[in-house]
Amino acid sequence: MATSLRDLVTVIVTTSAIPSNPSTSVLEDVLTSFSFVPGLNSCDTILTCDGYVLKSTEGESKFKSMRINEDELANYLEYQERARIVFRRHLGYEDAEAGSLHSSTSSTSTIRIGARLRAETTVVSNHPIDLASLCHTMNAHRDILHYIGFSSRKSLRRTQRPHPCLPPAPAQTFGPHVLSPLFFWYDKPHVGRTSQYRSFVYGHGRFQTGDFIEDTMGHAMLADLKHRGMSGHADYGTWTYVNQHMTHEPTLRHRSGRHFRETVFLRSSKKKGKQDVPRGMATGDSGHDGARCPLESGSSDDSADDE
Template identity: 30%
Template sequence: MSAQDGAAPSPSDMVTLVITTSPTPSMPSTDLISDILASFKLHCPVLLLCRVIVVFDTYDRIGEFMRLKKGQITAEGARAVELYKANVKDLILNEWYPKAEDISQVFVQGRGLAEYGSPKIVENQIELSTLQTNDRRVTFIEPTGRLGFGLAVRSALRMVETPYVWVQQHDWPLARGIPLSSLVEVMQTSEAEGSVPVKYICLPAIRMLSYATSAHVVPFPALRALTAELKRDFPTSQPDATVPLTPLFFWHDKPHVASTAHYLARVFPSRLAIARGDFIEDSIGQRARMQMKEGNWVKWACWLYCPGDSKEVCLQHRHGRRWKGVEAEMQTRALYAEMRSGRSSPLPEP
């Protein structure tokens, strides 16, 4: 239902939440995911009513040291991965099915493939196992080998049944209220009216503040012109409620809402689009920016949500590869405080 119909669409019917997670030093603790869910409750509770797909990315090999960026984990870490997956499944199921009678869902098991690179190389594919509740509200995807963020997102998108998707990395909790109903309404209205396209809306982190007047835009005449032409407050069906957006000249991996069909067509048109282990922004994002600088912004139709005149942060970053959990974080802070206190104390008298 569009703004013209007098009511905003229900995000729970229009949006699927995709959460990607991978091995971290904080496992088997679910602190990262718990933090994400807590931020949803506080800043965008309707997300917890949407369908959710959780992709558990994994490691390639076991070694003496943990090198997460290279897909290497220790034997102890490998055991923690299995515990972590079980803990996250319990966390998600208890959140999506808070009543004891609801959590006794029948699970449907499935299998799939994540293909990449040349189809002539048989090894260029990773087997996936899926577990889905019979009402399809909760889905878990587990690959047998490391996917990387890009292939993890594509694997989830192939199971999405809604027209829009919210993509969420495990270490980017929300920091302010997000009007998801209004964001979806703006995207849906743009499609219905054939006006300026809104296919992707990214949430701003601290380095994206004042984006419209930043070095990402100002030095490039074409991008300045597009910003001047398109930046606006989009109306919604809610009285006095508008959605401030500015054109974004990049495809970020940070939490974002996007058209499912657009995502598949633009980012993943074929198995050659992205390599195993790659992030979308490191490959597709750079290509998209080059095309936008050449004047082809409409092809990507990327926007940045910019509340508070582009001065309000919507996201925090937990640095998942380094973050060791709430308890470890508190211990580290206490140690630093003790060290600072020791340095500032007067020297004992001789």
């Protein structure tokens, strides 16, 4: 009997303070995209809310570093209450537990929670592919595949125009899947081997409270591989999923919470007949492609071009 996806995967959905709070629209879009992955709605799922630092001075909140003012804090706390309701209703977990973390806590700590679980692989967010097959492929290549990520438009452009100090990264076939070596540990949605998180990621004292894996180990990994080349890649075992039918197309779509307010303003202006929209304004609307692409949520400045 084939192993069910529930026995293979634990899903972690990480959320944080973003300008769209207290609206849960971004979270709801991400949860809706679970339906693109057969069996994903049946998996054990954790919803976590990152910590924050309350700004002691006036000025706008800095969501990337989780430094928010009192108004944004009130919005974030209200969002957490709404998110618990949405999460339980959407996944049918009426008795589920959902918790928030203390201030100054980042997604590094939230993912650490998932590393304590029994499932062999941890999915940080989601992706519409045959996830069970991908997990079986990872288990068939335990010494090689520890992390499989999915490409947004921006990360795909980086792959297509690699840094001159990095070695070539030709795609390779593993069972029914094609994967390409990845030289950076992204916080974007990915499938990660739980034991790799326990022993390699968290087993070396790399992180302090408030750190992000991408901002710490990710950059250290990039510097290491620029120095050691492909010979050092096996230590990390990080790969990117390649769509065999559309190799130059992203396999992930970013749903921006950072641009939520600009989107609302833009739509309101159109309704009122106002055409003067501030130059350079970006929106977080996922557009018509949302029906065909997976979603991640976030507010990182680095993902602004991923829409």
